[in-house]
Amino acid sequence: MMKKIVDSGHTSCAKPCLPGFVSIILHAHLPYVRHPEHDSFFEENWLFEAITECYLPLIGVLDRLQKDNVDFSLTLSLSPPLICMLRDELLQTRYLNYLHQRLELAELEITRTRHQRGYQKLARLYRRFFRYCLDTYQNQYAGDLLAAFKKHQASGHLELITTAATHGFLPLLNVNKTAVRNQIKVGIDTFKATMGFAPAGFWLPECAYYPGLETVLAEFGIKYFFVDTHGIMDADQTPKNGVYAPVDCGNGVVAFGRDPQSSQQVWSAQEGYPGDVNYREYYSDIGFELDLDVVAPYILDEKTRINTGIKYHRITGKDQTKAVYDPRKALAKAHQHAQDFIDKRQRQINALSATMDRMPIVIAPYDAELFGHWWWEGPCWLENVLRMAGQVDNNIQLITCSDYLNQVTSHQVAQPSASTWGDQGYYSYWINESNDWIYPLLHKAQAEMEKLVCDLAGLVVTPLQERALNQAARSILLAQASDWPFIMKSGTTVDYAKKRIMDHLARFNYLHDGLRKNRLNERYVSALEIMDNIFPEIDFRDYCASGSRVQATSGQY
C-alpha cells in the first residue's frame, strides 16, 4: 500500500505543507459467544448489537468514502473470535432474526408514539436505520461482512490486521511459552485462512506487552505492534522522539506508542467528545423505560429488562431530566468535534515537527465498539475526521503503519517496557482479588496440553483422537480469553464469565482424561465440536515448543 515517496527520511507528497502523519487504528473484538445448545442466548446480543451499531455503520462510512473518492487511511484489527463469529452460519441466521425483531419493535413504536411527535420522529429514524442494516447485511453483502472489509483492504485505504487467537492476556499466560506462541500462531493462521494474506501488524490483546514478546511476533512474520504511551516512554533507552516515532525492538519488529492527547479527547470520561450533552444517552433505552407489557417480547425471557437499541434521549447533563434526542444537533456536534480533533492534531504536529528529526506520527488507537455502540455518533465523527484529514489545506496525512514503515525505514532501537492500555497501565486489571483464581487453572491446563502433545511425538493418532486433541486445543484457547478476567473485575456479567472459563476448562479436562485413559465418547466429542466450533483449521500439533512440532509417523497412541 505504498503511497508516497521517501526523501532522506522526509516524505514528499501532493500536499503543499505536510509535516506529520496521523494513524487511526480501530480494534474490533468480542469474545466468542455462540450457544447452539440454546434456542437463543442473551450474550449473543453482544455480537448482534455490535454488528448493528458498529460494524455496519463502519462499513457504511468506508463505502461512502470510497464512493466520494476520499483519500483516507485507516487500520482495522479484526480479532479471530470476531472473524469466526461473523462467518458463522448459525449466528448469521440468528442475527437476521434479531434485526427483524428490532424492525418489528420500531414499527410498534411508531404506532405507540403517534401522539408524541418528537418520539415518533425518532422511532421512524430507528426503522430507517434497521432497514438500512438489513439491506446492507442481507442484500449488499449477503451476510459476509468480512468481504466488505476485504474489499476496502484491496482498495488500499484500509489495512487489516489481527490479534491473538482468543485475545489471551499474553503476559499472564507466559508461564508457558507455548501458550503464548499458540495464541499468536492460531490468531494469525485464522486471519490468513479467512483473508488470504498475512497481516503485517498485530494488536496485542489489551496492548499488553512484556519484554521479549517481539521474538514470538517476529517468528510469525509480524512487522509491528502497538503499546501504550508508557510502554515507549519507559523503554530501556530514552525515546528520542517520544511516542511520535516508533522504536525497533532490536529484532526488526517495530513498536508504535499510543498518543495520549488524541486518546484523551475520545476516551476521557470527563473531557472526551462522547460525553457531550447533545449526544445520544446510551443508558436511556426503552427496554428499561417502557411498561413491561410493551417490551416483553423484545427482552430476555419476556421479563428481564435488557437494551433494545431504541433510545430516545440525549445525555442532557448531570442531575437534569433527560431531554429528547435531536439527531440534527448531535450530528452537527460530531462534525464540530471532528474539526476540533483535526485542529488539535494540526497544532500538535506543528509543535512536534519543530523539535523532531523526522516527520512525527500520531498513533490514535480505539476500540471499534466505542464507535456506534457506546458513542452512537462515533461513526459520523470518524467519517468527518477521515474526510477532513484528506483535504489539501491541512498538514495532516493519514497513514497506516505499514505505509509508514515502507516510507521510514530507520528507527531508534529500544525495548519497550511492560505495559497495557488498561486501568493503571499494567496487569492489575487482569489479575486481582476478583479473578486471580483463574491463573493456576489456566497454567495447569496449558502444561497438560503441552505435555500431551509432546508425549504424542512420533505416534499415530486415530481420527477420533485427532478430533479430541484439536478440540482440547480449542477449549484451552477459549478459556484463555482476556474477556473473562476483565468481566470479573468490571463486575458486569460475572457469572457468565466464570461459567465460560470453568466450562472450557472442564471440556479440556474431559478430553484430556479421555485421551489419557483411552475412553473417548465420540458423541461427546461431536457435541463439543458443535458447541465450540471456533478455529476450524486448528492443528493440535502446533501446541508444542518452538521447533519441536509433533510428527505423527509411527507407533500408536
Place this chain on the structure above:
Amino acid sequence: MRLDSFNDRLSAEELLDISQEISKDFSPVFETKIVRPKPDTTSKLSRKELFEISEDISRKFQFPAVSVTQSNTLVLLPVDPSSMYAYWDVGKETVDNIIEKTPKSQLTLRVYNTPQQDRSAVKKSWQDMPIQDKQRQQKIRLPVLMDNTAYSVAIGEHHSDGRFITFVHSNPIDAYPGNTLPYQSLAHESGLQTKSKNTDKNASGLGSHPS
C-alpha cells in the same frame, strides 16, 4: 467507430458516472473463505442433547477449587511496578511434616531480589512473609523497587535459629524497566495513580460508557 468520436459526446462527469457504475456492479466479489469443521455432526445432536452433554462435562470435570497445581509448584506473576502475585502448592505432606516435627518453625514465603544481569548471584537480599499452611496464594508488595532487578520467591521452613530450608523455588521475573519509584511512595497508592497515563479505557469492546 472511432474512439475519439465519443469524446465529443461524453462529458468528464458522465465518464466518471459510468466508471463508478461499472465498478459498483462488476467489481470482483471478495468472498471470504468459509471453512467448516471436518466432522459436521450438527444434525446428529439436538439442542437438548448438546445442553445435557455440556452440563454433564461441567459437572464431572470442573477443577477442584483448591490444590489444582502439581505438588511443589510455585509460580510468580508480575502485576505492576510495585507488586507481584504468587501461587503455590507445596504438598499437604510437606506442610504436615513441618507442623508435626518442627512446631516452632514457620512456613515462609521469601522474596529475593538480584541484579538482572546476574540472576545466579549468590548474594541476594530478601524479605520474608510468614504464610499459613492452607494458604495457596499471596499478593506481594515489592519492598524496594530497583531498575534492572529480577525477583524470585521461595517457600520454605524458617527456623527460630535463622535457618531457612527451601521446599520450592519460583521462576524469576524482571522488575519493570524505567519504573523506579522512590521507596517512600510505595506506601501510597496515589503514587502509582499519578504515574498512570491511561484514560478510562474500556477493554475488550465491553466496559463502561464514557459519558
